[in-house]
Amino acid sequence: MAGKTFVVTSGKGGVGKPTATANIGAGLALRGKRVIVIDTDIGLRNLDVVLGLENRIVYDLVDVVEGNCKLNQAMIRDKHTNELYLIPAAQTRDKSAVKPDQMKNLRDHLKEEFEYIIIDCPAGIEQGFQNAIAAADRAIVVTTPEVSAIRDADRVIGLLEAAELPIPDLVINRLRPGMIKQGDMMDKKDILELLSVQLLGLVPDDEHIIVATNKGVPVVHDSRSMSGEAFRRIASRIEGEDRPFLNLENGHGVFSKLRKFVGLKGGDFTDD
Template sequence: MGEVIVITSGKGGVGKTTTTANLGVGMALLNKKVALIDADIGLRNLDVVMGLENRIVYDLVDVVEGRCRTRQALIRDKRYENLYLLPAAQTRDKSAVSPEQMRKLCEELKEEFDYVFVDCPAGIEQGFRNAIAGADRAIIVTTPEVSAVRDADRIIGLLEAAGLRGPRLLINRLRPEMVKRGDMLDIDDILEILAIDLIGVVPDDEKIIISTNRGEPVAAQENGSLAGQAYRNIVRRIMGEEVPFLNFYRNRSLLGRLKKLIGFGG
């Protein structure tokens, strides 16, 4: 029996879809059988982030309305073993699916997959209600900004009210050099304010944009990107492994160390 994990945030544009894609790919690389559900009906995007937009035949709404079997709507990502996407419908709206239907779908997928990730739409209305309906766990994505952290707090409250206990926080797009300058909320600041456990921190990384341009999630690229490494670590934490958090604050150069000594940058 697998597990359903919803990726949510409240605020839009903080990286839910990118996170879902990368966690899915990272998980599949560890030989787990993974399904990704795009629950953002009307604004589907997980397909393009995954580079699978040309392979859609059926979607989530077709499945719940019985026009096809679940298996027919699942797109297999040929680049990885055991990674599947259930795309959202693009020409419908959130009311096309009910929480009860989502719960049933998640139950069905759990039978066959080790992990099911649900990419939740922004907002706290029906799309959110649907996305969390079948979830066993939640990962809340936030960025180190006042608006995103505020919305994350609201989501924590709503998840609690819905009986989804122990959500974990993913801090996205951290810019270590800004944190050092005192111009960005630090990990500890955010954790102190939200009072929930951290699942991981993903640094701001140009490579995310480049890889999204190509439709190839960074977690798939073994070498190079710090963001990809961060995602792979998060995947292992989800599986219950203890993985130390990456240190983004190493001083790489002598100049950097000198600057720190006199108190500038570093």
């Protein structure tokens, strides 16, 4: 099996990289793919929390590259899908504990066994970033509709190009439908024009995400949530399906409230 390797990166912190990584990984696993997610944010690990696997960590990424354990000892199986695995980051070390070559080596081993390898990149563009992108074939850049996040995304895209990765795909996170409608938030057209990359997904700002993160259940498992639907669509686009983008300007109207009231679940999201 020759798996595909993605890195999820953003430059700026706080835009939702671990959330995106967890949900894309879980989304692909829900489609029956064998997926492994790797947290490279050594010292500030988060992905295990988002996936609700914090209490199962025995060995971590640094243990693997230093040879303290076997590779499959550090792989933690997800609680909700059998096909999803996590290699957590070490919390007591720092970014220099891993070298880009070691990441490439790790990828070569994992490629045999998994269809998708998704690497969660730390914020910033230093050693941790270099480690994370070294092993990736493609990149997914996460941004939010804020000027500062977009500026950093632009810088990161430039660095990815310099590292000779193909042009990355973009996920715009935390879109607020109401604000776009009023013209108070940058919309996807402005963002794509500036960054000149392909759009992979639009994820609305959604209370479900916070609840899901705190519970350790990725929102993609929640069939009623808009953001969950957005991540399911992202997963299907990664698989090569042509799915329309969510229409974020609707879905909060009278009809959707009515649908919710009547108890219709899932599958009724409007397209853009």
